[in-house]
Structure formats: structure tokens, C-alpha cells
Amino acid sequence: MVFDARETKVSAKHAEIHQEGRSFHIFDLQSTNGTYINGGKITASELHDGDLIELGLGGPRIKFELVPIDEAEEPPVEGAQKDANPPIAEKEPPPPPQLELKKAEPPAEEPKHKLGQTTVEFLINDAIRRSRKKQNAGWIVAGAAIIVLLAVLAIVLFRTNTSSSTFSEVAKHNQNAVVLIRCEYLVKDSNDMVLGEKSSDGTGFAVSSDGLIVTNRHVVRTWEYDSDLKERNLTGQLKRLLVLFADRKQSEALPADVYRLSQSPDVDLAVLRIQQFRDMPLVQKLNPNLGLLHQGDPVVLIGFPLGSQLLKMTGDQVARTTLTQGVVGRVADNFIQIDCRAEHGNSGGPVFNARGEVVAVITSGLVDSGVTGINFATPIRAAMELLNRE
Numbered sequence: 001m002v003f004d005a006r007e008t009k010v011s012a013k014h015a016e017i018h019q020e021g022r023s024f025h026i027f028d029l030q031s032t033n034g035t036y037i038n039g040g041k042i043t044a045s046e047l048h049d050g051d052l053i054e055l056g057l058g059g060p061r062i063k064f065e066l067v068p069i070d071e072a073e074e075p076p077v078e079g080a081q082k083d084a085n086p087p088i089a090e091k092e093p094p095p096p097p098q099l100e101l102k103k104a105e106p107p108a109e110e111p112k113h114k115l116g117q118t119t120v121e122f123l124i125n126d127a128i129r130r131s132r133k134k135q136n137a138g139w140i141v142a143g144a145a146i147i148v149l150l151a152v153l154a155i156v157l158f159r160t161n162t163s164s165s166t167f168s169e170v171a172k173h174n175q176n177a178v179v180l181i182r183c184e185y186l187v188k189d190s191n192d193m194v195l196g197e198k199s200s201d202g203t204g205f206a207v208s209s210d211g212l213i214v215t216n217r218h219v220v221r222t223w224e225y226d227s228d229l230k231e232r233n234l235t236g237q238l239k240r241l242l243v244l245f246a247d248r249k250q251s252e253a254l255p256a257d258v259y260r261l262s263q264s265p266d267v268d269l270a271v272l273r274i275q276q277f278r279d280m281p282l283v284q285k286l287n288p289n290l291g292l293l294h295q296g297d298p299v300v301l302i303g304f305p306l307g308s309q310l311l312k313m314t315g316d317q318v319a320r321t322t323l324t325q326g327v328v329g330r331v332a333d334n335f336i337q338i339d340c341r342a343e344h345g346n347s348g349g350p351v352f353n354a355r356g357e358v359v360a361v362i363t364s365g366l367v368d369s370g371v372t373g374i375n376f377a378t379p380i381r382a383a384m385e386l387l388n389r390e
Helices: 116-132 136-177 227-233 308-314 380-386
Strands: 015-020 023-028 035-037 040-042 046-047 053-054 060-068 098-103 177-190 195-207 213-214 235-245 254-261 268-275 298-303 321-333 335-340 349-351 357-365 375-379
Touching: 023 035, 053 098, 136 177, 136 195, 136 298, 136 321, 177 213, 195 235, 213 375, 235 268, 298 357, 335 357, 375 380
Parallel strands: none
Antiparallel strands: 015 023, 023 046, 035 040, 035 053, 040 195, 053 060, 060 098, 177 195, 177 235, 195 213, 213 268, 235 254, 254 268, 298 321, 298 349, 321 335, 335 375, 349 357, 357 375
16 A cells, blocks of 8 residues: 555555465564554554554554455346256365455444434324224224323433433533543563563543542553463563543643552552642542442443544544443442443443442453443442552
């Protein structure tokens, strides 16, 4: 691919993609500004369907897609006669997937009409149309059906608007205390030799005017949880942590230090510390009482899904948070299961109840397994114990 000369982030020979059997690998050709995959800097990496390749941080982005050759085959001609006894052909191995690179596009806008509005209108109009063909008794039944439908619609809209209004207030008073965290680290081998640099994004939230921020341990020590690095007997070393408060420009990111870590990676919590500043936004309240949380209770997650990558795709000049609404699926002693949709980058974000209290820290999910409706959060009680607070 050749880019316009104005794309100054791209080197003359920036990167190469090689096919090895049925897989593809990308290699950085010692470019000036580096090659990034899904926000992480690489020197060499295997590519997977849907990966976002970035040529230089802030440079052009390319979406990597694998298209099966079968999709490119032309459909059969209409009217063509099939052989009643076609010859039996030897089966050939499936062809390798074809490579397709596309410029990354921002996600399409969500439809603006309310959920169920079109369906309800159709049911009402259909009831009226059918009722005109019947006797007076039919009119009475149709009229009753319309009244019932309108009543159901009113109840649904009332509950939706009430819930939306509640969580709108939660976001209004808390979202500016949510932060985007960027972790840059060195990858080392068993001889402590530096092999390259990587980076990852996560979410956190400010809890103290002293500059303390709660997040996940795996956000700031990614290499401890990276199975690929472990299999290759590689480790990592923290290079730099940056914290960016919501609604602020990237140039306003603040350096951070690791203040405390959970004793075990299984607990997966960390506390960062930044230089305190005047009028630092904080989440309003933490509620460690799991006895007040029940299955079916509404909750919301506020954070930065996909990290800085989503902000680039949507063209945001400042860090905009994303709110996702759901309900509690299960409550256990050491985790809370919720059905809020969460992506890479949401890790470390606060989970709020309808009263605007932080009840948990989103920690993990099954998105890598293709399951998007099951995510797990660590009760905020564990984070408060790490902070030595009641």
C-alpha cells in the first residue's frame, strides 16, 4: 500500500506482511514511528481477522480482514441445468484465506428511533385495518387491543425514561472522575535483554483528593497476564504510566506511579497515584455492602472501551467516556457478574448502582471467547481494603 506524501508518520519502507501457510505475520521494518496493532507497539506479530494496524502513533490506520476465497466465487447462472450424475471429484484441501486490507472507518451511527416504536405502530395499524372488516363486536376487540398496546408502550417508555434519567444523573456527577490509563512497558527475555516496547490502555477512577486512582492490576502489569509472553518465557518492565481525566485533551495527560498492588494477580486490583491538583473530580461514593446488591438490580459501567483507539476512530479531540447499562446476573463473595457490554479498555472502570454508588470494579469478561453478555467485576470492598479504608 502506498500513502500520500502528507502521511509523515509513515516511513519509506514501513512494514511488511508475510503469509506463512494459513496465517499472516506483520514485521516492522525499523520504521521511524513504529507499527502498532490494536494500540500496542510491535516489532513482529501474528495478524488476526479484524486487527487494526496503525503506521506510526496517530498515523494512518488499516483494518486487516481475512476473506475466504469462496466469497469471491460468482453465483450460478440462472436456468443452468445441473448434471443428473455429476462426476465424483477428489476433495481438495480448502484454499487459504485471502488477505484484504481496508482503511479503518468509524462505526456507523445508531438508529435514533426508540426501540419497539415501529413494531407497536405496525400492530396498532394492523389491528385497525383488520377491525374494519368485522362487525361492531370486532371494533370493540380491536379498540381494547389498541388500548392495551398503548398502555404497555406507556409503561415501557416510563420505565425506560425513569431508568435513563437516573443513570443520566449518575453520569453527570461521576463520569468526569473516570480516567483513561495508558501503560507503556518493555518486553524482556530471560536474560533481561529488551526485545521491544508495547503499550495497553485501561480505565480507572479517582477516589481521593490525594491523587489516588483505583484500577486493575492487569492494566498496569499487562505482562503478568499475557499468555503469549509467558509461553515464550518473556516478561515485562514498566516504562511509563499516563492518566487522562475525562473531557480533557491528550496533551493534559498526567504521569502516574503505582501506589499499591494486590498481593495476588488473582485479585487483580491496583491503586495509582498522581500529583494532586485543585478541584480534582472524584466519584461521589463507594458502597462495599454486597448485601444491598441483588440479582436483577440495574447497574451501569462508565469507561473507555477499546481505549484511545475508539477515540481516534470517532475523531474525539478530548477523552469522552462511554456508559453501558445492564443488570446484575449473580452476586458472590469475590465477584459480581453483570451483563453490561465491556471491551478491552473498560478494565478497571467503575460499576455504579442506581444510587450513583460504586459497587465494583470491572475486571474481566469472556469477549475473547466470543461471549459478550457475561462480565465479572471485583467488589469495591476489596479495593477499599487495599486502600485501608472502611
